[in-house]
Amino acid sequence: MKFRSQPLAEEIRILAPAKINLFLHVTGRRPDGYHELYSLMCPVTLFDTLVLRVQKRGIQLTCHHPGIPSDETNLAWRAAACFLDNLKTREGVHISIEKRIPVAAGLGGGSSDAAAVLNALNRHYGRPFSSGELMEMGLSLGADVPFFILGRPAIAEGVGERLTICEGLRRFFLVLAAFPFGVSTADVYKNLNLGLTNCKKANTSFALENGQDFDILRYLCNDLETVTIRRFPEIEATKTALMNHGSVGALMSGSGPTVFGLFETAGKRDSAMHLLSTSTKWTLYAAELLVQTKG
Numbered sequence: 396m397k398f399r400s401q402p403l404a405e406e407i408r409i410l411a412p413a414k415i416n417l418f419l420h421v422t423g424r425r426p427d428g429y430h431e432l433y434s435l436m437c438p439v440t441l442f443d444t445l446v447l448r449v450q451k452r453g454i455q456l457t458c459h460h461p462g463i464p465s466d467e468t469n470l471a472w473r474a475a476a477c478f479l480d481n482l483k484t485r486e487g488v489h490i491s492i493e494k495r496i497p498v499a500a501g502l503g504g505g506s507s508d509a510a511a512v513l514n515a516l517n518r519h520y521g522r523p524f525s526s527g528e529l530m531e532m533g534l535s536l537g538a539d540v541p542f543f544i545l546g547r548p549a550i551a552e553g554v555g556e557r558l559t560i561c562e563g564l565r566r567f568f569l570v571l572a573a574f575p576f577g578v579s580t581a582d583v584y585k586n587l588n589l590g591l592t593n594c595k596k597a598n599t600s601f602a603l604e605n606g607q608d609f610d611i612l613r614y615l616c617n618d619l620e621t622v623t624i625r626r627f628p629e630i631e632a633t634k635t636a637l638m639n640h641g642s643v644g645a646l647m648s649g650s651g652p653t654v655f656g657l658f659e660t661a662g663k664r665d666s667a668m669h670l671l672s673t674s675t676k677w678t679l680y681a682a683e684l685l686v687q688t689k690g
């Protein structure tokens with residue numbers, strides 16, 4: 396494979412965003428146990444910072460967050476190994492991760508780190524792989540990784556790999572309420588009873604095709620809430636608290652347990668943060684949807 400490398404000492408600094416699922420319908424279960432989805436995913440302004448330094452040989456990783464492995468099981472390490480193998484180079488990389496995205500929280504932190512490494516290495520080597528090839532590598536690491544490679548609001552189908560960019564999404568401000576511990580995504584899917592999910596499937600195709608403003612508030616729904624709320628009933632109470640403090644919509648993200656509240660202005664979001672911070676044991680983060688504004 397032909398590729399163009401840069402000087403080895405160059406330091407590559409990247410921000411890897413979290414995501415939320417504005418709706419998440421589970422439409423079926425595949426024979427291999429994975430689930431078919433119809434989900435609107437959006438990056439948000441809560442970031443891990445990664446610093447990459449390409450080196451002569453070997454992969455190394457530093458991350459001081461407890462609960463995040465610093466070895467070859469880290470998704471960022473696996474992404475680098477996968478990329479360098481495919482490139483057939485013996486060069487390696489040192490990765491350092493400053494973790495801000497809560498872990499196992501339904502915010503896709505590990506997947507975002509992996510996608511950030513794939514995108515950054517591809518740029519570093521002069522784009523030897525197409526975005527389709529990068530997404531294929533990403534999918535071998537996790538179902539959410541292709542979305543983060545795309546890096547834009549999108550409808551995800553299949554297990555998450557079939558992506559349609561969603562243009563007409565309004566900018567909302569967010570409070571993210573993260574629980575002190577995480578849940579296993581695999582356990583949540585395993586305990587999902589498809590007969591108990593009753594989300595009305597959003598009909599987004601018209602808005603998508605016409606690039607129209609998209610009233611997401613009519614469609615907020617997450618089939619995985621049925622599982623995670625059984626284990627953490629506080630999720631429901633947190634959604635109610637957000638709504639009582641000016642949120643125009645509140646939902647659990649992904650497999651949870653993080654809950655987000657949508658606000659129309661930064662001011663309303665900030666006053667809700669202020670009032671809720673005295674009364675909740677959840678850690679609150681102020682953020683906003685990462686959408687491309689028109690004009």
Ligand SMILES: C[C@](O)(CO)[C@H](O)COP(=O)(O)OP(=O)(O)OC[C@H]1O[C@@H](n2ccc(N)nc2=O)[C@H](O)[C@@H]1O
Pocket residue numbers: 416419428429430431432434436501503506536537538539540553554555580581584585649650
């Ligand atoms: C909950 C979401 O974050 C919503 O965006 C994703 O569906 C999960 O994506 P992810 O964490 O990247 O998922 P993976 O790391 O590929 O898979 C973790 C586990 O979740 C289950 N899984 C995941 C994705 C999917 N569409 N169906 C599944 O059943 C599988 O049991 C898998 O073993």
Ligand SMILES: Nc1ncnc2c1ncn2[C@@H]1O[C@H](COP(=O)(O)OP(=O)(O)OP(=O)(O)O)[C@@H](O)[C@H]1O
Pocket residue numbers: 462463464468469470471492497498499500501502503504505506508509539578580649650651
């Ligand atoms: N770079 C990484 N960042 C976060 N977690 C990682 C990373 N590498 C490996 N992991 C492991 O992956 C597991 C899931 O972490 P992650 O934060 O990605 O979950 P999540 O946000 O619930 O993901 P999703 O929403 O995609 O299901 C954790 O148990 C963690 O130890």
